[in-house]
Amino acid sequence: MRLSVWAALPWDADCWLEHHAFCRQVFHHSRHFLPLTEGAEMNSRLLETLELLSEVDPARVLLIGRDAIHEDRDYTAKQLWEAIEVLGGAFNAVGIRHLGLAGDNSPQWLVIQLAAWRAGIVVTPIANFFSSEQCQHLLATTALDAIASAEPGALTRLVNLEVSNESLADESWHAQLDHEIGEGEWRSRCLSLEKGEAVYLIQRSSVPAAVPAGTALITFTSGTTGAPKGVCLSLEHLEKVLEGLSVRLEPVTLKRHGVLLPLAVLLENLAGGLLALWQGRCAIVDTASCTGLIGSGGLNALTLESWLDERRPQSLILVPNLLQVLVALCESSPIESPWRNSLTLVAVGGAKVPASLLARAIRLGLPVAQGYGLSELGSVVCLSLPGEEKGEIDSVGQPLEGLNLSLDDTGQLMIHGRRMLGYLGELNPLSADQPWPSGDLARCLETGGWCLEGRQRDVLILSSGRNVSPGWIEAELALIPGIRQAFVEGDGLCGLIALLAPVLNGDSTCTEDAIARAITLLNSRLPDYARLVAWQVLEASPDTTQPLSIASGEMTDNGRLRRARIRERRGDDLKRLAQRISTPSTVYPCPSSSQESDVLSRHHSAS
Structure with a gap:
């Protein structure tokens, strides 16, 4: 029945983006989603979209990049869905319930994340820049029973082992790891995919911590010590953010997104890589050594310029200090540089951007847009568009669909609408009927956009x-x-x-x-x-x-x-x-x- 619906469409490769919203609506009502095993109940419009695209436009390239051994990994829609299916089945076969995801940026990162969701498994990203104390806190509070990565070195670092690895393609690595672990807590596996790829896995006998019903992703965010909080988010929530971003960005031409920030950061993961896949666009995911990223926010300007020139992304997500590097590059490079002309959206968030830096970027013709959000609210609450607020260049734009903003008596920004399911290990989260206190001071513009005035408690x-x-x-x-x-x-x-x-x-x-x-x-x-x-x-x-x-x-x-x-x-x-x-x-x-x-x-x- 589903195929007869699509047979009636005048379909070709270029119709995908035009009919994307209709595709999702049809699948949402048909609920065509077969869990890999009985009990895997993580229904997802994102996964339905990827499955559909693998059928109607199998040759469309959705995911490209270089991995930790500088191998090029390109996935068409068909190849991506097949990898998700195979790896999701393997995850279920070995009995994983809560998966940590570690390592540098690579195309396989998103494959692993999507495969886990396909198998109904909760995912917790583990950032490379986390301290040892933060990693141990994460492992202890989640009690997750497995960690996966495209690079075994990321796993050995987490369990404090010195294990040599001559080749990441050597599937015998886990024998050496098991020898080092002995009778300890962790055991290892190597899961083979097609195209000569492998996903490295360590498991332990553990009962994962209880999470709110519907939890798909746990992102560890702000904290005043080495013990950050785990924010529990549902796929339904994340997909509403994707939907809101798609509507907001309709006026902008976007086909290729360059992933620059770590995928362990919710902003890049959701509004970058996953949004590109949601819209049927191409996500470019290269390792930090290719992009020039250092840690969580440092950047090698020459490496970045080389990467931009090679990949020519149309959209980027930056934090303010990375925007400063990009502005300096533009000021020192010819205005006709192809990589500059390819950019149609440079979204900046994470912290307040100085008005003087925004003014420099705009004078250079960079299509800068500011965003605002909190992890508890799915990372993105507001987003401006390039050139939208000509009189207020520091505006963060209007709220996404489904969210409303107001101010309390102190000038604090209050956010009404969707939010997290709760913090890991904490009971009685704030009721969805109550506005979320952002802790930020703000003012509303006549256009409906918003400007941030600073942190309430930091004044x-x-x-x-x-x-x-x-x-x-x-x-x-x-x-x-x-x-x-x-x-x-x-x-x-x-x-x-x-x-x-x-x-x-x-x-x-x-x-x-x-x-x-x-x-x-x-x-x-x-x-x-x-x-x-x-x-x-x-x-x-x-x-x-x-x-x-x-x-x-x-x-x-x-x-x-x-x-x-x-x-x-x-x-x-x-x-x-x-x-x-x-x-x-x-x-x-x-x-x-x-x-x-x-x-x-x-x-x-x-x-």
């Missing part, structure tokens, strides 16, 4: 009675060459103080004197109450961990500072800065304590 009240959002100044400081991240404080003080994390690239031009001159220039553009009075350049820890980073536990995986953790860890530094400031007009740098005598001499001579 600093100076001794002058002036209120300052630290995110504003931190975003400006992060634009200074040599500064990777900044933390601004000032509650109860006569002016603002800052801790600065330098870029550790050995650039001799990024000296403290150069930073001081840049801060003086920045202060000249700021109102008197918002000027930086004192600062300290932080040094890396003895184990070379960068300060104010995810690795140091002072930043969340989506780029937000963990302010309580920083105040606790850097309390002595902040106290020393606070004690030294006299009036808001006194501006001086205060480097690390090892350079304290030099700081004092400079301060006394300046005053």
Whole structure:
């Protein structure tokens, strides 16, 4: 019966995008989804769409990229669905109930994720940039019974083993791993796919932690310690986000999305890779060594430019510091560069973007759009379109379909509509009938778009009675060459103080004197109450961990500072800065304590 429906359509390859919404509607009502085993009940419109596309346009290329051994992996619609079916069946055959997903970006990452959902298995991504403490917390709280990856090295790191691996295609790797584990907790398997590919798997005898009914994905996000919370999300929720994004992006021509951020980050996973597949477009998923990504948000500009020139994606998702790299590339490259002309959407989110950076991007002709969201709400709440808010370039746009926004009496943004099922291990989540308190201050524009004004709980009240959002100044400081991240404080003080994390690239031009001159220039553009009075350049820890980073536990995986953790860890530094400031007009740098005598001499001579 289903085939007779499609036989009546005037179908060809180019009809797919035009009829995509109708395809999903027909399948939604027909509910044509056969679980691989009895009891696998994770129905999915995304999977139905991929199955249908494998039949009506089997040669369409949906997924391309290079894996950890730099092998090109391309999947047509037919090949992708076959891989999902085969791997999903294998997951069920070995009895997995909750799957961790680890490793670098690669096409196989999305294959594994979709295959697990096809088999009715809950998926928890494990980010490469998670600390050991965060990984152990994740494994303990989920009690997941298996971890899969396209690269065995990612698995051995998680279970703290030193296992050599001469070739990722060597299916005997698990024998060596089992030898190392002995009679321990984990056992290993190698699951072979077609095209010479393999998925590496470790399993343990474990009863996974109870999750809310309908949970498909658990994303671990913000926390003030090494114990982040697990956000439980349903496929129905995630697919409504995909649907809302598709409607919002209808005016934009999109065919190829370049995955740049880690797929373990919900924003890129959902609004990047999965959205491309949902719309029948091509997702380009290369490893970090190909794209230039370093950790969770660093970037090698030359590698990025080479990747952009080769892949020519039409859409990208960036965080503000990556947008800064892209803007610098554009400023130094010819305007007729093919990769620049191919871009039709550069979506930026994760943190506040300085208006000055947005203005530079727009002057260069970059199709920049800002988004806003929370993991608890499916990562995307609002999205602007390129050029949409000409009078308010820092607008994050209008809410997606199915969501409504309002302000409470304090100016806090309240979000009405779909949200997570709950936090892992916590009872009584906020009722869906109640608005979600975002913790962000915002204002509504006449166009229906929204602008963020800072974090409600992060507003600093100076001794002058002036209120300052630290995110504003931190975003400006992060634009200074040599500064990777900044933390601004000032509650109860006569002016603002800052801790600065330098870029550790050995650039001799990024000296403290150069930073001081840049801060003086920045202060000249700021109102008197918002000027930086004192600062300290932080040094890396003895184990070379960068300060104010995810690795140091002072930043969340989506780029937000963990302010309580920083105040606790850097309390002595902040106290020393606070004690030294006299009036808001006194501006001086205060480097690390090892350079304290030099700081004092400079301060006394300046005053």
